[in-house]
Amino acid sequence: MTNRNQPLDLQAELRRTAAAPAPPGREEFWREFRRRAPARLAVEPADALAAAGAAGWGWALRMAAVLALLATAAWWINRDPGAGAAPAVARAANGAGAGDVALVNVNVPCDGVMVVQDAADRGTVIWVAGLN
Numbered sequence: 001m002t003n004r005n006q007p008l009d010l011q012a013e014l015r016r017t018a019a020a021p022a023p024p025g026r027e028e029f030w031r032e033f034r035r036r037a038p039a040r041l042a043v044e045p046a047d048a049l050a051a052a053g054a055a056g057w058g059w060a061l062r063m064a065a066v067l068a069l070l071a072t073a074a075w076w077i078n079r080d081p082g083a084g085a086a087p088a089v090a091r092a093a094n095g096a097g098a099g100d101v102a103l104v105n106v107n108v109p110c111d112g113v114m115v116v117q118d119a120a121d122r123g124t125v126i127w128v129a130g131l132n
Helices: 010-018 026-040 045-078
Strands: 088-091 103-106 112-118 123-129
Touching: 103 112
Parallel strands: none
Antiparallel strands: 088 103, 112 123
16 A cells, blocks of 8 residues: 555565465366355256246246236227117118218117208208217
């Protein structure tokens, strides 16, 4: 360690560094590694792969169930409530010309549909009565 007021004592630093134990040789390192390695492997490699595969399939099945639930919820929210009801149909009373309303289908329960066309002003009113 040095600062501006005291110069580095190189001999003391070398003695302190030399006191550290020397790293083990290559043979000593591998002998110690082989001794410790089996203790770190609590599960056999084949069992670990099988457990990982089962966990992967479990994850995939859970995600498929979540997607099915979300799709069902989206369908339920966007479904047509009157899909099973008989549609109310209104036809123009005087026959339909070009640009006139010929047919109105209402796919929700109602009491009746009325179409009023004003030929002079070229306007059309579609009245749906008694919507539930």
